[in-house]
Amino acid sequence: MRGPTSDLPLLVAACRKIHPNDRVPVWFMRQAGRSLPEYRASRKGIGMLESCMRPELVAEITMQPVRRYGVDAAVLYSDIMLPLKAAGVDLDIVSGQGPVIARPIRRSEDLEQLQPLNPDRLRYVTEAVGLITGQLGDRPLIGFAGAPFTLASYLVEGGPSRDYAATKALMISEPSLWHALCTRLADLSAAFLRVQVAAGATVVQLFDSWVGSLSAEDYRRYAQPYSARVLQALTDTGVPRIHFGVGTSELLGLMGEAGAEVIGVDWRLPLAEASRRVGDRYALQGNLDPALLSAPWPVLSERAREVITSGAAAPGHIFNLGHGVPPDADPEALAMIVELVHTEGAQLRREAREELAGVSAAGGGR
Numbered sequence: 023m024r025g026p027t028s029d030l031p032l033l034v035a036a037c038r039k040i041h042p043n044d045r046v047p048v049w050f051m052r053q054a055g056r057s058l059p060e061y062r063a064s065r066k067g068i069g070m071l072e073s074c075m076r077p078e079l080v081a082e083i084t085m086q087p088v089r090r091y092g093v094d095a096a097v098l099y100s101d102i103m104l105p106l107k108a109a110g111v112d113l114d115i116v117s118g119q120g121p122v123i124a125r126p127i128r129r130s131e132d133l134e135q136l137q138p139l140n141p142d143r144l145r146y147v148t149e150a151v152g153l154i155t156g157q158l159g160d161r162p163l164i165g166f167a168g169a170p171f172t173l174a175s176y177l178v179e180g181g182p183s184r185d186y187a188a189t190k191a192l193m194i195s196e197p198s199l200w201h202a203l204c205t206r207l208a209d210l211s212a213a214f215l216r217v218q219v220a221a222g223a224t225v226v227q228l229f230d231s232w233v234g235s236l237s238a239e240d241y242r243r244y245a246q247p248y249s250a251r252v253l254q255a256l257t258d259t260g261v262p263r264i265h266f267g268v269g270t271s272e273l274l275g276l277m278g279e280a281g282a283e284v285i286g287v288d289w290r291l292p293l294a295e296a297s298r299r300v301g302d303r304y305a306l307q308g309n310l311d312p313a314l315l316s317a318p319w320p321v322l323s324e325r326a327r328e329v330i331t332s333g334a335a336a337p338g339h340i341f342n343l344g345h346g347v348p349p350d351a352d353p354e355a356l357a358m359i360v361e362l363v364h365t366e367g368a369q370l371r372r373e374a375r376e377e378l379a380g381v382s383a384a385g386g387g388r
Contacts, residue, residue, distance in 0.1 A: 031094070031095075031160055031161060031162050031224075032045055032047040032094050033047040033049065033094045033095045033162050033225065033340060034162055034224060034225060034262060035047075036284075036305055036338045036339060036340050037225060037262030037264070037283050037284050037305055037338060037340070038262065038283070038305075038338065039305050039337040039338035040338070041338065041339075041371065043368055044367075044368040044369075044371045044372040044375070045364075045367060045368045045371075046330055046333070046339055046340075046341050046363055046367035046368065046370075046371055047094035047095065047340050047341065047363075048093055048094055048340070048341040048342065048359070048360050048363040048364070048367075049093040049094055049095045049096075049097060049164070049340070049342060050087065050091075050093065050342060050343055050346075050347050050356060051097070051266070051342060051343060051345065051346045051347070052346030052347050056347075056349035057347055057348065057349055057350065057351040057352070057353055057356075058086055058087065058090060058353055059353075060086050060090075061083055061086055064079060064082055064083055064086075065083070069114075069115070069117075070101060070115040070117075071101065071103070071104065071107060071114065071115055073099075074099065074100050074101050074104050074146075075104075075146045076146070077146050077149040077150040077153055078150075078153065080098070080099045080100070080146075080147075080150035080153075080154075081150055081153035081154045081157070083099040084096050084097070084098055084099045084150075084154050084163075085154065085157055085158075087356075088158070088161065090353060090357065091353075091356055091357050091360045092357075092360055092364070093360055094161065094162075095161060095162040095163065095164050095225065096154060096158055096161065096162070096163050096164065097163075097164040097166065097227075098147075098150070098151065098154070098163060098164065098165050098166065098218060098223065099150075100147070100166065101115065102166070102167060102168030102172065102173065102229060102231075103115060103121050103168075103176070104147075104214070105139055105144075105167065105210050105211065105213070105214040106136070106173065106176075106177070106210070108139055108140075108143045108144055108214075109136055109137050109138070109139050109210055110135055110136065110137045111123065111125075111135050111136060111177070112124035112125060112135065119181065119182070120181060120182040121176050121181055121182070122180065122181045123176060123177055123179075123180045123181060126177060126178060126179065126180035126188075127174075127177045127178050127192075127203060128178065128188075128192065129199070130199055130202070133199075133202060133203060133206065136177075136203075136206050136207075136210070138206075138209070138210075138213075139209075139210050139213040139214065141213065141216075141217050144214070144217045147214075147217055147218060147221065148217060148220070148221040151163065151165075151218060151221035151222045151223060152221060152222060154222075155221075155222035162223075162224040162225050163222060163223045163224060163225070164223065164224075164225045164226065164227055164264075165215055165218030165219060165223030165225070165226045165227075166215075166218075166226060166227040166228070166229055167211040167212075167214045167215045167226070167228060167229070167252070168211060168228075168229050168230075168231075169211065169228050169229060169230035169233065169245070169248070169249045169252065169265075169267070170203075170204040170207040170208045170211065170245070170248035170249060170251075170252065171204070171230055171232065171233045171236070171244070171245040171248070171249070172229065172230050172231045172232045172233060173207045173210075173211070174189060174193075174200075174203055174204055174207055175189045175232050177203070177207075178192055178203075183232075185235070186232060186235050190235075190236075190240075193240070193244050194240075194244075197244075200244060204244075204245075204247075204248040205248065205251070207248065208248040208249075208251040208252045208255075209251070209255075211228070211252045212251070212252045212255035212256065215228075215252070215255075215256055216255070216256065216259070219256070219259045219261055223261070224261055224262075225261055225262050225263075225264065226256060226261055226262075226263055226264070227263075227264040227265075227266060227286070228249060228252055228253060228263065228264070228265050228266070228282065229266055229267075230245070230249060230265070230266065230267035230268075230270075230277075231267065231268050232268070233245055233267045233268075233269075233270060233273065234267055234268050234269020234270045234273070234288075235269070236273070238272055238273055238276060241273050241276055242276055246276055246277075246279070246280050249265065249277070249280045249281075250279075250280040250281050253265065253280055253281035253282055254281050257281075262283045262284060263281070263282040263283055263284070264282055264283075264284040264285075264286055264307055264340075265277050265278075265280060265281075265282035265284070265285055265286065266285075266286025266307065267286070267288075268288050268345055269288065269290070270287075270288065271287075271288075271290050271291040271296075274287065274291075274296055274299050274300050275299055275300055275301075277300075278300045278301070278303065278304050282304075283304065283305060284304065284305045284306065284307050284338070284340065285300055285304050285305075285306055285307070286306075286307040286308055286309075286342070287306055287307065287308035287309040287344065288308065288309060288344040288345055289308070289309050289310065289311035289312070289313075289343075289344030289345070290344070291309075292332045293306050293308060293309055293329065293332040293333040293335065293336060293339065294332040294333075294334075294335035294336075296308075296309075296336075297335045297336040297337075298335070302336075302337050304336070304337075304338075305336060305337060305338025305339065305340065306333060306336040306338070306339055306340070307339075307340040307341075307342050308329070308333075308340075308341075308342050308343070308344050309329060309342065309343070309344040310325060310326055310329050310341075310342070310343050310344060310359070311325070311343070311344055312343045312344060312345050312346065312347065312348050312351070313348075315343075315347075315348065315351045315352065315355050315356070316350075316351075316352070316355075319355070319358060322355060322358075322359070323358070323359075323362055326341075326359050326362055326363070327362070327366065327370055329341065330363065330366070330367050330370040330371060330374075331370055331371075331373075331374045332374075333371070334370070334371045334374030334375045334378065335374075335378060339371070341363045341367065
């Protein structure tokens with residue numbers, strides 16, 4: 023059991039809407055990001071899926087950005103396709119292309135390839151998490167999984183897609199098949215996350231990378247129930263849950279209702295506006311535009327400060343990018359961002375919170 027809330031790791035505290043001395047935690051999605059030279063050296067000649075199944079390699083890659091940047095949490099080096107592979111789906115991750123599914127799901131018979139996940143087939147994950155937590159100390163390890171809609175889009179399309187036409191067509195025209203597919207995927211993702219938590223992960227994130235392609239009504243009907251199924255399956259673990267999607271500015275309120283404590287926000291919407299949309303029940307994560315990492319430091323640093331200031335409108339804030347680290351990102355820029363958040367974040371958040379409180383008090387006095 024954890025001690026008093028003041029003893030919580032900074033990132034876990036922010037998930038709980040607690041900011042000791044107004045400090046702001048920071049980590050980066052896809053934090054190795056293919057941008058670290060030590061990552062490329064570690065992966066040389068090793069396929070993506072194979073690299074995720076080597077515990078010592080997973081531990082090394084997971085720890086590289088922690089050592090390099092001093093971020094406030096590590097994120098497990100893995101891939102959202104990994105549980106699909108463990109469940110029996112014939113797939114590969116092709117360099118420069120992404121996941122390729124040998125037998126796309128288009129009819130009910132195709133579901134046979136998606137079997138319940140046996141945790142024994144994920145022993146390499148358990149071993150890797152043990153190696154990582156042994157090095158992290160009190161620093162949290164973030165486990166993650168893909169949300170059902172995003173996993174379904176890969177399975178139905180057979181790989182990456184620009185418009186998800188086949189996915190949407192099946193979703194609307196074959197609702198029974200869609201329900202059966204997403205129910206299996208939700209249980210698969212929940213099982214994958216539970217393996218990570220049982221091994222030592224203390225925070226989890228559910229990625230819904232492609233759900234921004236849906237309208238709010240379609241999201242409510244065809245995606246939210248299954249994300250909720252995943253998140254609710256983690257309730258008894260007590261770990262904070264982060265729910266992140268790309269292009270989801272109009273879906274944030276509905277994403278919150280799915281059951282996570284923290285809502286990840288991409289770069290398209292200021293965090294203050296995101297907090298207004300979801301309300302003060304949720305902490306927020308984000309949301310510096312990854313494309314700005316190549317900008318001159320005076321410009322980049324001001325944008326980072328704006329993110330912290332805007333994030334002060336939320337009761338909890340975890341600084342992050344609005345999506346993953348690009349492969350060509352300058353590691354030095356990321357290191358400088360972490361230093362800025364750690365050295366200036368508390369004052370920026372405190373000043374912004376005081377200003378918001380003053381505005382609120384003035385408005386109440388009219």
